Amino acid sequence: MRIALFVTCLADTMFPAAAKATVQLLERLGHEVVFPPGQTCCGQMHVNTGYQDQALPLVRRHVRTFAPYDVIVAPSGSCVGSVRHQHAMVARNAGDAGLAARAEDVGSKTYELSELLVDVLGIEDVGAYYPHRVTYHPTCHSLRMLRVGDKPLRLLRNVRGIDLVDLPDADQCCGFGGTFAIKNADTSTAMLADKMGHVLETGAEVCTAGDSSCLMHIGGGLSRLDSGVRTVHLAEILASTSSSSEES
Amino acid sequence: MTTFLGMPTTAPRGVGNLRGDEPFPAAAHKALQDGQLRRNLGHATTTIRRKSGAVIGELPDWQELREAGSTLKANTMARLPELLDQLEANVTAAGGVVHWAADANEANEIVTDLVKATGHDRVIKVKSMATQEIGLNEALEAAGIAAVETDLAELIVQLGNDKPSHILVPAIHRNRAEIREIFLREMPGVDPALTDEPAELAGAARRYLRETFLSTKVAVSGANFAIAETGTLAVLESEGNGRMCLTLPETLITVMGIEKLVPTWRDLEVFLQLLPRASTGERMNPYTSMWTGVTPGDGPQNFHLVLLDNGRTAVLADEVGRQALHCIRCSACLNVCPVYERTGGHAYGSVYPGPIGAILSPQLTGVEDNASLPYASSLCGACFDACPVKIDIPSILVHLRNEVPHPRAEKAAFGAVAYTMDHPALYTRAQHAAKLSRHAKKLPPPLNGWTASRDLPEPPAETFRDWWAKR
Amino acid sequence: MSSRELILGRIKAALGDTAVPEVTRDYRPAAGQEPDIELLIDRLVDYKAVVHRSDDVAGVVASLNPGRLVLPPGLDPSWVPSGATIVDDEYQAEAVLTASTVAIAETGTIVLDGSPDQGRRRISLLPDLHICVVRPDQIVASVPDAIARLDPRRPLTWISGPSATSDIELNRVEGVHGPRNLHVVLLGGSVE
Numbered sequence: 001m002r003i004a005l006f007v008t009c010l011a012d013t014m015f016p017a018a019a020k021a022t023v024q025l026l027e028r029l030g031h032e033v034v035f036p037p038g039q040t041c042c043g044q045m046h047v048n049t050g051y052q053d054q055a056l057p058l059v060r061r062h063v064r065t066f067a068p069y070d071v072i073v074a075p076s077g078s079c080v081g082s083v084r085h086q087h088a089m090v091a092r093n094a095g096d097a098g099l100a101a102r103a104e105d106v107g108s109k110t111y112e113l114s115e116l117l118v119d120v121l122g123i124e125d126v127g128a129y130y131p132h133r134v135t136y137h138p139t140c141h142s143l144r145m146l147r148v149g150d151k152p153l154r155l156l157r158n159v160r161g162i163d164l165v166d167l168p169d170a171d172q173c174c175g176f177g178g179t180f181a182i183k184n185a186d187t188s189t190a191m192l193a194d195k196m197g198h199v200l201e202t203g204a205e206v207c208t209a210g211d212s213s214c215l216m217h218i219g220g221g222l223s224r225l226d227s228g229v230r231t232v233h234l235a236e237i238l239a240s241t242s243s244s245s246e247e248s
Numbered sequence: 249m250t251t252f253l254g255m256p257t258t259a260p261r262g263v264g265n266l267r268g269d270e271p272f273p274a275a276a277h278k279a280l281q282d283g284q285l286r287r288n289l290g291h292a293t294t295t296i297r298r299k300s301g302a303v304i305g306e307l308p309d310w311q312e313l314r315e316a317g318s319t320l321k322a323n324t325m326a327r328l329p330e331l332l333d334q335l336e337a338n339v340t341a342a343g344g345v346v347h348w349a350a351d352a353n354e355a356n357e358i359v360t361d362l363v364k365a366t367g368h369d370r371v372i373k374v375k376s377m378a379t380q381e382i383g384l385n386e387a388l389e390a391a392g393i394a395a396v397e398t399d400l401a402e403l404i405v406q407l408g409n410d411k412p413s414h415i416l417v418p419a420i421h422r423n424r425a426e427i428r429e430i431f432l433r434e435m436p437g438v439d440p441a442l443t444d445e446p447a448e449l450a451g452a453a454r455r456y457l458r459e460t461f462l463s464t465k466v467a468v469s470g471a472n473f474a475i476a477e478t479g480t481l482a483v484l485e486s487e488g489n490g491r492m493c494l495t496l497p498e499t500l501i502t503v504m505g506i507e508k509l510v511p512t513w514r515d516l517e518v519f520l521q522l523l524p525r526a527s528t529g530e531r532m533n534p535y536t537s538m539w540t541g542v543t544p545g546d547g548p549q550n551f552h553l554v555l556l557d558n559g560r561t562a563v564l565a566d567e568v569g570r571q572a573l574h575c576i577r578c579s580a581c582l583n584v585c586p587v588y589e590r591t592g593g594h595a596y597g598s599v600y601p602g603p604i605g606a607i608l609s610p611q612l613t614g615v616e617d618n619a620s621l622p623y624a625s626s627l628c629g630a631c632f633d634a635c636p637v638k639i640d641i642p643s644i645l646v647h648l649r650n651e652v653p654h655p656r657a658e659k660a661a662f663g664a665v666a667y668t669m670d671h672p673a674l675y676t677r678a679q680h681a682a683k684l685s686r687h688a689k690k691l692p693p694p695l696n697g698w699t700a701s702r703d704l705p706e707p708p709a710e711t712f713r714d715w716w717a718k719r
Numbered sequence: 720m721s722s723r724e725l726i727l728g729r730i731k732a733a734l735g736d737t738a739v740p741e742v743t744r745d746y747r748p749a750a751g752q753e754p755d756i757e758l759l760i761d762r763l764v765d766y767k768a769v770v771h772r773s774d775d776v777a778g779v780v781a782s783l784n785p786g787r788l789v790l791p792p793g794l795d796p797s798w799v800p801s802g803a804t805i806v807d808d809e810y811q812a813e814a815v816l817t818a819s820t821v822a823i824a825e826t827g828t829i830v831l832d833g834s835p836d837q838g839r840r841r842i843s844l845l846p847d848l849h850i851c852v853v854r855p856d857q858i859v860a861s862v863p864d865a866i867a868r869l870d871p872r873r874p875l876t877w878i879s880g881p882s883a884t885s886d887i888e889l890n891r892v893e894g895v896h897g898p899r900n901l902h903v904v905l906l907g908g909s910v911e
Contacts, residue, residue, distance in 0.1 A: 035713070046665075048627060054663055182698055183623050185273075186277045189701040312747075327739055488897025513866065537877075538876075547840055557729065
């Protein structure tokens with residue numbers, strides 16, 4: 001299958017390992033990955049902070065860039081959530097019904113990685129090998145906006161060598177929330193403290209999730225604590241094989 | 249305030265309890281310092297989430313009931329003028345008197361005048377969000393009328409000179425030991441040997457209020473539901489204080505928001521299943537009272553219904569935000585909210601705290617008066633899932649964020665970022681510039697909110713698109 | 720302009736040409752199916768009511784030593800134990816004996832509607848012990864079944880267990896202002 005990668009600006013700029021892993025994993029499974037040029041940012045942060053006018057050109061750009069492709073994947077639940085649930089709204093609010101229709105179309109063929117693997121490609125065992133103690137944080141937008149359910153866990157359970165441990169109160173938000181982490185830094189930090197407490201309780205070496213943004217938040221806190229626990233994107237675990245060198 | 253007659257209008261300033269003294273982040277900062285508050289809230293919300301989840305799980309048709317509740321409320325809002333007319337006619341025919349209050353000031357005036365006309369100077373009250381919203385107790389007090397709160401949690405708040413912090417359990421921020429101390433300090437005639445056993449605390453409230461119930465001739469209540477088709481009002485409660493107020497006095501005055509209406513008697517079969525399970529986590533609350541006007545020989549022989557606007561029509565005017573009027577005040581969104589669980593209700597500044605408060609208060613007052621509330625959420629979406637009438641709170645938060653006045657510097661920054669992101673060459677250049685921030689441990693304001701508790705990630709040696717270009 | 724006209728005008732302006740959406744009712748409707756009496760008992764007991772399955776109401780009442788008893792005017796006289804102390808004033812009563820209108824199995828709820836055998840609302844509120852008699856034909860399965868049977872123009876009191884509160888740490892504690900003891904006599908059963 002020919003799959004267009006929507007890398008997301010955060011993974012592109014700060015967490016390329018997650019994006020590279022997505023490419024390597026899909027290619028290993030026999031698919032062709034293309035990277036549509038001209039893609040930048042979906043505008044989620046603008047929409048969620050109250051700047052829909054400024055987001056409009058980004059929505060336009062995103063829709064124009066991805067409209068030609070049949071299947072689009074992103075290593076981020078929240079960016080897929082924005083594309084699927086917010087782009088058409090931004091277009092409608094701007095009075096552009098044509099753009100709204102095209103945005104709906106792009107949204108309907110854009111998948112978060114675990115959705116693509118399980119729902120579209122029908123795979124739960126990607127043949128990965130990852131000999132570490134891992135706990136999984138289901139990010140809010142994957143869980144409640146996209147309803148990915150236990151798809152990421154089904155994928156992780158099939159990874160060879162993994163010691164997967166349940167995260168207590170897993171469905172509680174880590175406190176990131178985009179600009180929430182800045183505008184309400186104290187509350188965000190209090191939420192993060194509890195999330196980190198639960199991660200540490202599990203004794204895991206690695207905390208994984210399907211969103212680089214939440215991982216950046218949890219990882220930033222764990223690093224400040226000098227906890228030794230690493231944050232690793234789900235794609236990187238699924239891309240790991242016994243022959244691939246371990247990276248994080 | 250001058251307003252165009254007949255145009256939807258927000259709640260007036262200077263009266264009632266819809267506006268806080270400081271923005272949410274500042275109030276939250278203080279609340280977060282209180283470890284006892286955090287423990288009390290964590291304990292209480294965990295308990296209620298577990299109970300509610302269990303009884304919701306017993307119903308095979310919970311999702312269908314939510315859908316019915318949601319569509320019923322939307323249907324009601326679209327037919328509000330006709331249904332209010334019908335309610336008024338049916339209440340009047342059953343011996344009640346209906347009053348219309350355009351805002352808090354008018355409602356307070358109506359109630360004060362009605363109480364004065366009875367010649368009494370004390371009223372007993374059933375817990376009511378509407379009367380808290382309009383600051384009725386303060387207005388009555390100013391007119392020399394004592395208002396006695398009879399709900400246990402309201403009593404704890406009133407005796408403790410405190411403010412309510414939760415829609416359903418206004419004293420949720422207090423644990424049993426604190427409640428015992430408030431009772432020992434403030435409750436006349438309390439047994440000094442009182443322990444902090446919840447049953448004993450409840451018993452103390454029973455003894456304290458009994459004489460007041462028996463001797464007070466006027467009661468003020470809110471209403472959970474009003475049925476247009478029959479003129480019937482319903483109050484759901486637990487303790488029996490509601491039954492006392494609704495049946496013992498000679499005069500009953502009910503203050504109700506215009507959105508509390510349901511079209512038909514049958515519609516209660518939906519809400520009486522949704523509300524208790526979502527709210528207290530019970531299959532049914534201990535007591536529900538329903539009355540239609542006046543029943544000769546049974547209960548108050550004078551019944552007044554005050555229909556309150558106070559900003560509700562302004563909410564109704566917003567096609568996206570009007571869903572907030574569907575709220576049945578169950579508090580489920582508070583109980584699942586990670587922000588509420590940590591800051592408590594006082595930080596929201598309004599009688600409506602938590603996620604529903606973050607969308608309702610700014611709409612009732614106009615967003616400029618509660619501009620920080622739409623941001624008091626990480627948009628995690630737990631509230632939407634918990635809402636028994638499926639109010640899409642996260643979408644309304646995003647919508648309101650688009651309406652609030654934005655700080656100029658922030659607006660400029662977002663504009664610059666959007667411009668950059670819409671020009672791939674600039675974007676690529678900015679990506680490379682990001683590497684310069686390597687090893688930055690502290691960012692300038694407002695971004696220092698991040699680095700106060702979180703490290704920044706190390707920028708990678710090459711971006712994804714650089715790597716891709718080299719393949 | 721009156722406030723009534725003002726508010727109705729504001730509502731109409733706010734609504735504009737909003738379409739009236741259909742109501743979706745895919746939940747379990749009032750079906751009149753056979754209620755599960757064991758479920759009713761389970762629910763009543765779960766909310767701390769005491770259940771007696773007996774046709775000898777007077778015997779049950781006597782066994783509870785009710786003290787000063789207040790009665791609704793139309794109560795079946797055979798339910799009253801001989802020698803009971805009957806008072807007219809609910810303020811002085813220690814116990815009340817009433818019939819009921821509907822009982823809901825799924826929620827453990829009993830509804831009184833002010834009929835002569837249930838009396839005005841305050842008599843079942845002030846005494847500390849409420850003994851309530853339920854006939855088998857009054858039991859329904861669900862809330863929709865109960866709604867279908869009730870007349871909203873009567874004053875209705877829905878009772879689910881004794882008076883309780885969840886106001887202290889969100890735990891249910893029995894016994895605040897209403898009757899602290901609720902005993903339910905289910906007729907048509909032979910076993911106590």
